[in-house]
Amino acid sequence: MNPLIERLQHLSRRQFFGTSGLSAGGIAMALLGGQARAAEAKRREHPPLPGFPHHKPTAKALIYLHMNGAPSQIDTWDYKPKLVDHLGKDLPDSVRLGQRLTTMTSGQGKFPVAPSKFKFERSGKCGTWANPELFPHTSKMVDDICLIRSVHTNAINHDPACTFVMTGSEVPGKASIGSWLAYGLGSENNDLPAFVVFTPRFPAGSNGQAIFSRMWASGFLPTKYTGVALRAGADPVLYLKNPDGVDRTDRRAMLDSLSQLNEMTAEKFGDPETRTRMAQYEMAFRMQTSVPDLVDLTKEDKKVIESYGPEVNKPGSFAHSAIVARKLVERGVRVVQILHRGWDQHGNLPKEIGNQCKDTDQPTAALLADLKRVGLLDSTLVVWGGEFGRTVYSQGGISKDSYGRDHHPRCFSMWMAGGGVKPGTVYGETDDFSYNITKDPVHLNDLNATILHCMGIDHEKFTYKFQGLDQRLTGVEEANVVKGVLG
């Protein structure tokens, strides 16, 4: 971060303490009584960078549903009715065009075409082709969804592709999209982190690829912009709970003397960091109530809870993560990322993808409906998708009901909803084999540029100097906001 900005922030904090006429201990006491709230409201723990946003945002928050392992576009969102005629026949060379394959299938003698075994239907008022067998709930939400069938990426293996989809680079070390947004835009909430991450459970029989903390890490940005994982269990945020035998009154007493002693240090050495530290201990204390309150569903409307499906009351499930995502956005958190694993179907695809969808479909649809209900869908951008697509040809054996698909970076489907995207539309086309893009390609860098645009950021002006380069989320090559998906 720019040291000047950092310093201005220190100074503003200092000023707050200086002008409020309260010692830090006093503030702590006042907090207990709730008197300092008005003063607190003036201060933002996560301020935006000066000059941000660049333009009026259409989305204030981002919920990114990452389907890790790469869902097959052919079986989910890219309807290809003509494939039935090619069942088991070799993929024509005129389609493959000698493009590279992974070494898992490059040795295969044949590349037999595997049509999807699922039935697609025109859905919603907009008539988008959807798969109600796999998505009985989400298919009903297509009027809110902008489907992009022409996304493409650079990488062909999971690790580099996952790193690319979240950081715009195949090589580890760059900042994740959530960290970029937290850095640029800060957050409206003082008591919660600006960027929150969930890594929910996934179906037991699924092929769970690895995910990587670098997908929510700050990379070259200051580490405080790293996504904070919300976890199942007693500590939704790491180390949140007081140790056994220590209650809130004990903690308060301890923090009071800590503040008093630190205040003496602050006066003695004049280091702005000391007072920042004092403020952070107070925020930690507040998080000890704000976070449990966040994951507590007892005050939620029963019908709303039920809409998320049977798993919703189990922390660590996708459904629970989804409903908490809505609560986070309500509280002004900037970015929520849910990384759901198990979508890597090299074999036995129809059965396994069914399990994956069962785990996520209802909560995903419910999240959209719930955001709409509370009036937040308009200002929240929801993104759904994996790290690449899958091949039309089967990896290994094939029958009508069972096949597998290898990695395919040249086209795949993602969708967006809410905050500024055109609802009920489809953007981009692929050929009859869902192998090559035939219209309106959207590179992941374009997609990220579009996400930033919705959040009020010009991706070309959003840079951070590192390793001698002005780093951008969208890379060094040209990337374009996809105007066609904007509402």
Add this chain to the structure above:
Amino acid sequence: MRPIAAFGVLLLTLPAAFAEPVRFNRDVKPILAENCLSCHGVGKQKGGLRLDTFEHATAKNKKSDVAAIVPKKPAESEALNRIFSADAKELMPPPDSHKKLTDAQKQVLKRWVEEGAVYEPHWSFAPLTAPPVPQGAANPIDAFVYEQLGRKGLTPNPEADKPTLVRRVAFALTGLPPTPKEVAEFLADTKPGAYERMVDRYFASPHHGEEMAKHWLDLARYADTHGLHLDNERGVWPYRDWVVRAFNANMKFDQFTVEQLAGDLLPNPTKDQLVATGFNRCNVSTGEGGSIDSEWYFRNAVDRAAVAAETWLGLTAGCSQCHDHKFDPISQKEFYSLYAFFYSSAGSPLDGNQLYHEPSVKLSTPEQDKKLAEFDAKLKTLDADIGKLTKYADPALVAAVAGPASQPNATDPEASLLAWVASRRGANNAKFPKPVADLFTALGKDKQPNPQQLQQLRDHFLRAIHPPTKDKLEPLQKEREAVAAERKKLDDSIPSSMIFRDLPKPRQAHVMLRGDYSKPGDKVEPNTPAVFPKLDAAGRPTRLDFARWLVRADHPLTARVYVNRLWQQAFGVGLVKTSSDFGVQGEPPANPDLLDWLAADFRTTWDVRATFRRMILSDAFRRSSKATSTLLAADPENRLLARGPRFRLDAEQIRDNALAVAGLLDPTIGGKGVKPYQPDNIWEPVAFTGSNTQHYKRDGGNALYRRTMYTFYKRTAPAPYMTNLDAPNREQPCPKRDRSNTPLQALQLLNDTQHVEAARLLAERIVSEGGATTDERVKFTFQLLLARAPGEKELAIVSGELAKHLEKYSKMPADAAKLLAIGERKANPKLKPNEVAAWTLVASMLLNLDETLTRN
């Protein structure tokens, strides 16, 4: 406190500084960069003007036919006319740019033109010579610092008090707090040189190498897993220990460089020199199914070349992977010439998810070698004895296939065998092991057995069928199995370490167009960038030539870069703030002459410790860190060093400190990574199901209390108590850690099991060793944690808090019991639980003091 007598003298000598000639890099370039080059530089050339090179600045403008700069002729220099213009339309920089030159800056530019408008090459590429040391201070560092402070009119702080100094030095040199004994020894030493003696005690500590290594391992991107996809365990920790030993032995930096980059190419390399090449193996690697070899040859070599350039040259050479560097003189071709040094690595480019992704070296000790040789000799004897019992003649056996039947239990094993074989012809042989049964079937079909089959047949017969042989053979075989198992046990206990080696025949490297592994362009040979002194090599240059080139006597960068890293260690921020970017885009040094002097001096000896010691002994390092409002306003970031360094401890130091003061720390140096307390579900939610680092199995006993640098480093899910406090994930080199200040850190330091346990053990220590009264105990704790006594007010605050906790835990013994049960160490039953519990909270509070968490 030492009076700083030299300072006043310097102030008086100041005006002399203005009499010396203007220097481009020091005096002129910052003015141009700040005010002119954004419109008249590499990127933009408004009005067709460029001011960043002599050629451009002195060329006549095509339209106006005048030159911006005419050397030695300020009146004819259009740039100066515009700078001094009174006409707002003419004035440069234009008023609407909100940039304004001061009169002093204008005069500097004018004098520069008068003196010939000399441009200098970018400062870090310019030849390195030691500038003359200003008068007035014994330590050259201070001479330069005082000279600069004097020019800026700042008064430096006095020396910090002794308790602050000993704690500062202990953390800077060992990463550990000073023990009360060490503090007492320093305080008691009132003779001149006490500080130097104290410093040298810490330099002599075996923990010094650990602290130095921590910084180096951030650059080397050392970790205990491969880093990509499965992220399986990787065996390269002996390299980490090599770094610790190298620093403890004060290995000269040239040797340190050569062994890490090219130890394998030294004549008859020792095992240690091979282990050192682990530096080149610390890049992340993958074993992901479906990966394409050529992509990973490329990526591995790019990583290794870019990391070497960043570490030693402080250059962001990786930019040139895709295109010529926009700012620094490194072309794409030159980058791939560096890459070519690393492109012929032996072994598969994919790690196969193996612990030892070959090549590796086995690290047996001489005793282990001796023991292994004993086992081998024993096995040899046993094999000979077994052989005697089981010898046979092939032709006889073959003949037996067709021969007459005889009794299998005849005393002569040979005859018996033949009889047995003959007897089994055509019989049902399904009960025998498959190879034997198959052979009988084959013999039945008149197939000729091969020697291997015959051997199997014979072995089976002698072992399982023929009683007299069996009786003698079995004990021998049992013994052999036992010896072999013991040998294997020993062998398995001997670690290996991944090392770097070249293929016998080098692979041809190419420029990769746009940095794409599948688009090779022109061929390239190993070489170094042209802007630097030319590489000398007989024949095709090797990595060894490259490594030696980095530390040759006239290299302008290596020494500058490394002394700056040392400075960053000592002072928290380098003289060049961008410690891994010494290129044009990096920040210029805060005190160029000081950096050059240190670098030039370092380059004559490559003596790391001598250079670091000079920094630690400087007045600049020893100053009080007090930031007065004047100093804060004049120099908010303390670039001029009027005050001493004050910054938060590193992640490792914070945990080590807690363990040390609690008396828990196990100071063992080196060895395989350990797995101390970590919250549940850090590895599991991210790890691939087939990974051998999917499940975190916590260690017990002393492994819980080892120094934090030995915590097992899993790259895709590093320990949260490390990353929370800005330790890097080691996927890439980390030249400088952040020092963030977050609520998550507060939660961790208050609630993490290891910190609660440390507070608990510290409390036991306070209660049992700290005296009888509360006052005595508080004083004891302050001494232990902060090396100083508490003030009256502090005493009152702490005692007041203790009283509250004591009251609570006296009333609620169950809560005390719960608190005292946290962590593996059992509570001392002789102490009162309510008292220890109350002190645990006080200890935790004091461990969380800003002062405790800070190296002041």
